[in-house]
Amino acid sequence: MSTITLQIGQEFYCKDPQSTELGKKIVSEGIQLLDQLGFEEFTFKKLAAKIATSEASIYRYFDNKLKFLVYLTSWYWAWMEYMIDHKTHHINDSKNKLQEILKILCHVDQGHLNMDLSGINTTSLKRVVMIESDKIYLTKKVDEINNEGLFKGFKGLCHKISLVIIEINPEYIYPHALVSMVLETAHQQVFFAKHLPSLTEISKTKTVSIELQVYEFINHFTFKQLH
Template sequence: MSTISIVLGENFFKKDPQSSDLGRKIVSKGIIVLDELGFEEFTFKKLAESIESTEASVYRYFKNKHKFLVYLSTYYWSWLEYVIAFETHHFSDAKVKLENIIRIVCHAQDFPDALDLPEVDISKLRSVIDKESDKTYLNRNVDEINSKGLFTGYKSLCSKIAEVVAQIDPKYPYPRALVSMIMEASHQQVFFAQHLPSLTEVSKGKPKRLEEQAADFLNHTVMHSLK
């Protein structure tokens, strides 16, 4: 049984969804509906229908669907930061640690049941991140969103991974740029393989899972960049 509790600040919601059964249902079912419909077709009305509630009840928790996506993304990155700490704290070799971090970021390995999130389908949440997370910042309100601290979880995770990069090669001039590339490519390469296969060598036709192939590609690229 999971013991992980992700706590996010009040800027992410109007009412904390973790504070009630309805709120937790909105999050858990919202992930599934968002994954099925995509961000463009997803609405709070459709989500409300799926949980046999009202659209107004969903709006009591979240201002709009973009805020809901930001919440889910931050929830995911906060969970991933915990997983990385749990799974790699025992590695003393920074290179080995970074290789394992990349595998975790790519979901190229299975995680213990103890790292599950309560009432959340991690595979569905990861699918949402793969397809929709770019929309949290690729919009005209990105500066306002950032000023409210809504990207703190993502930036915190990137910063901690950049510290590992610096341990491997203290003179490498672009640790944060390298890490942000890792984070984006970890889901983009899988998406490309599924929908735009001419853009990548990651392929459904190979023996390894797409996530494992993406991890292999990123480890190859990163380790050739670092001394």
């Protein structure tokens, strides 16, 4: 199996973590530690201890832990965009293309979670993004982060999917709003099913997977909106 390398812009880091073995280790082990501890408890000091390096060496790659989370989240959306391009380039029918996109976003096919992606545990990354990604924009620094261009991957993916929606219904006036809601809902409903079940009909006790249930809900809602 060949390794897939995703390119993340240099504005996300001080030094490209993919350029050195230490940088790759910071990313791969940082994902695992974020998954284990959560963003609030995660620190570069704890990560440094885990990978037997100095805290200062991590700061050579990332300014702070918020920028590190932004990098990981951007990497996740770049991965989703890669999967969408890879799996839909041959689909000409816009409705079928949108359904395939929704399946990817909901992780209906768990096979891609086992892809060789530069040593990154994509299952852990998915959980980190699901639980922690709202912290990168629900912050006083959101305008600063946006002005630095650090949301461009998320916005680019949102725009790409919105173009498919416009193909399906050119008269629909909320394509970007719909897509951004779908991207958030794909994570929120999984989280609610696992931790706050009274907020959703999605359930981990049903015979079909949570991911398939979330897809069916989002697919139903999206196409209802478009028609």
